[in-house]
Amino acid sequence: MKSFKNFSIIILVLSLLVCCIFCPVTTQAAGLYSKYSVLIDSDSGRILSGSNETTAVSMASTTKIMTLIIALENCDKNFVVTTSAYAASMPDVQLNAVTGEQFIINDLYYSLMLESHNDSAVIIAENAAYYLLCKNPSLRSETPFINNYNYDSSFLSEINHEQSEILVHIFTGLMNEKADDILLSDTYYITPNGLDAEDNYSFHHTTAYDLAKTMAYCINNEDFLYITQTVSKTISDTTGRYHYQLNNKNRLLNPNEGIISGKTGFTNKAGYCYVCAYKDKNRTLCIALLACGWPPNKNYKWSDANYLIALGKKYNKQKYFNCEYTFYIPVSKGKYSFCELIPDSAVEFLACDDDSVNIQIDIPETLTAPVNSAQIYGTINIYVNNEPARSINLKAKQSIPKKSHTLDIFDTIFR
Structure with a gap:
């Protein structure tokens, strides 16, 4: 033997x-405008190219991909939502919903993702939190101001800003729990719309790597993909009197060419930001770009994304x-x-x-x-x-x- x-x-x-x-040559992220960037294999999470990809920075409205997935996973899509005074007070970009105006929450998802409306993000957060409280009595200790848990959100038109912030905090708590669940290493949510904020713990932030991993998680949800792939949509309030035209701001969106989802963002602190997903028969890639220029250079993010997509196409499944x-x-x-x-x-x-x-x-x-x-x-x-x-x-x-x-x-x- x-x-x-x-x-x-x-x-x-x-x-x-x-x-x-x-051949043992390390790929470098070069020729990019973005200060913080990453290209990952969506299936494994492996970093294919990165630059300062684990540095915690502001993320602007790319936050809203997490806002959407939390709402999709926790709230009935036909739930009737009500606009609070706090939500109506959000700065631009706005849907310009007024206090007391009601919508089907699923319609507001398009406002959130296509036009990136900040007021819609807060309407979704407050109402999804209330929906969750209706289902779970054990969570109601923070909301003594709510008199009914019968899925009637109309009372939200009468609550004050402080009470609204409690509901938003419940929702962002779900966002942070999800961040832990999907093993994000350095992400913290304070706002559902991505407006810059700080609290006693930290500031509203993520890393390019965490943001790409979040997108990799989100694209497994068919509703998320359907909403973010919509080119344009008209929605109305529940009375049918007021109509809103929405157009997708993701210039690279083209499922036939591989770009299956994406979200832009901008604040003065964060600069221009972009996160997207690319998919073909050989690979699924996610790209995140943070601090990718400031005005007037809003087009840097498109060239950076195209650069990384081209780089990603050099990778094949082994x-x-x-x-x-x-x-x-x-x-x-x-x-x-x-x-x-x-x-x-x-x-x-x-x-x-x-x-x-x-x-x-x-x-x-x-x-x-x-x-x-x-x-x-x-x-x-x-x-x-x-x-x-x-x-x-x-x-x-x-x-x-x-x-x-x-x-x-x-x-x-x-x-």
Whole structure:
């Protein structure tokens, strides 16, 4: 029987074969106007190109992608919402809703995303918070000013600014919880519209990397995609008397050419900002640009986005270690002398000719029976440009029981 001490040689050969395919050159984010930028593989979250991508800065109306996804996930799309005096007081850009005016919340989603109306963001936040309070009595300790929880939002026309801010705080709390859930590392929401703000904890901020990861999460929601892909729409209040024409400000939007979603933003502090998603049959990319120029340079974000999309198209899906890969391990005290370890899954991720891909295989020299097919006995670790990319578990192809006592005696007699 051949010795399995040559496993290290096999592993080395595998690594060298993979490395021969790729040239170890690190891609740099160059030629961009944006101070903070990132291009990521949406499926894995891997950074393909970045510049100051983990620096916390203001994000302006790119905030609204999180506002929309929280509302979509927590509120009935046919809920009738009411405009408060606080919401009506928001600065431009505005829908110009007046206190007491009512809408179907789903219509306001288009106002939020196509025209980026700041008043609509607050209407959505207050009313979605109220809807959640109607469903969850345990959350009502902060809102003694609400006399009914029967899904009638008309009382919002009579509350004061401080009471409105309590409802907004409940909603932004959901935004921050979602940030934790999707593993954003340095994002904090204070406003639902992205207007600059500070509190005793921090300031309203994100990073380019976190913003791109947020978009990667949002595009998994079909309603989010449908709304953000709408080119134009006319909405009205619930009386039908007042109509509002909305036009999408995402100049690059073109699902047929790959740009499937996006959101712009601007404040004096944040500068011009943009986040978008690109998808074709080979890849899904998310791009975030923060502080991408100030007036009059509002078009910098489009050129930067196109630059990064072109860069992303150099990456293609690479597939590694399907179930055809087998590693043979000696088994002691087992019914069979050897065990086949196989990957429990194949992995795919984006790589380009400039990437250096290395593989490290961690398997034991021997196994002792019993061997359980459900148990993990090794791992395959894939590194791209010396950074951990993916890991695959190795499991036994079949369970191997211990040798019976009779076989042990037989082996002893005839050894």
